[in-house]
Amino acid sequence: DAGVIQSPRHEVTEMGQEVTLRCKPISGHNSLFWYRQTMMRGLELLIYFNNNVPIDDSGMPEDRFSAKMPNASFSTLKIQPSEPRDSAVYFCASSLLEQGAYEQYFGPGTRLTVT
Amino acid sequence: GQSLEQPSEVTAVEGAIVQINCTYQTSGFYGLSWYQQHDGGAPTFLSYNGLDGLEETGRFSSFLSRSDSYGYLLLQELQMKDSASYFCAVGAGGKLIFGQGTELSVKP
Numbered sequence: 001d002a003g004v005i006q007s008p009r010h011e012v013t014e015m016g017q018e019v020t021l022r023c024k025p026i027s028g029h030n031s032l033f034w035y036r037q038t039m040m041r042g043l044e045l046l047i048y049f050n051n052n053v054p055i056d057d058s059g060m061p062e063d064r065f066s067a068k069m070p071n072a073s074f075s076t077l078k079i080q081p082s083e084p085r086d087s088a089v090y091f092c093a094s095s096l097l098e099q100g101a102y103e104q105y106f107g108p109g110t111r112l113t114v115t
Numbered sequence: 116g117q118s119l120e121q122p123s124e125v126t127a128v129e130g131a132i133v134q135i136n137c138t139y140q141t142s143g144f145y146g147l148s149w150y151q152q153h154d155g156g157a158p159t160f161l162s163y164n165g166l167d168g169l170e171e172t173g174r175f176s177s178f179l180s181r182s183d184s185y186g187y188l189l190l191q192e193l194q195m196k197d198s199a200s201y202f203c204a205v206g207a208g209g210k211l212i213f214g215q216g217t218e219l220s221v222k223p
Contacts, residue, residue, distance in 0.1 A: 042213060045213075056209070091157060091158070100145065102145075102206045103148070104158075109157055
């Protein structure tokens, strides 16, 4: 079975450019989570969706960040404009809502570098 | 607010037993999860405690005491491949809040 799929795996961009990260959750999972991981701040939850509906976006750092989930099999995280401090590894994870959020399956991550 | 504390690093030798502690403060708590992350990889789920007591999965066990807001991950018969970061995460309000992680180094 395919796990969570993220693309791209690596992204290098210049400050001010728009960045779009993509995620395909595990088929049948109905909760989707976006995380950011840095050495300084650890693993932070940015936003999560249940049944394609955003439930909690309190972790989204600024208005420059936005996330969408147009259907059950696809989500995007967009940063516009990007800044060097956005450099991090961004993970997408999915789980079954009915089982609670405790067992999440993470994608391989997108390593973002903003110069 | 919510906070978790776990040691930043632990070192042990192959074949030994190591315990990684986690204390937490949170509202709406419904359970404690543990995740493993190898360098350059993604976090992977190890165990979950929704009730007080010990859960065992092979060489790994996890414990929770809700009254003490405390849990631990116990790794037995350590192997070199167990060298990784281990995160405790509290479940609250439909999401997980992760600790800062404990880097475990297993020496030969």
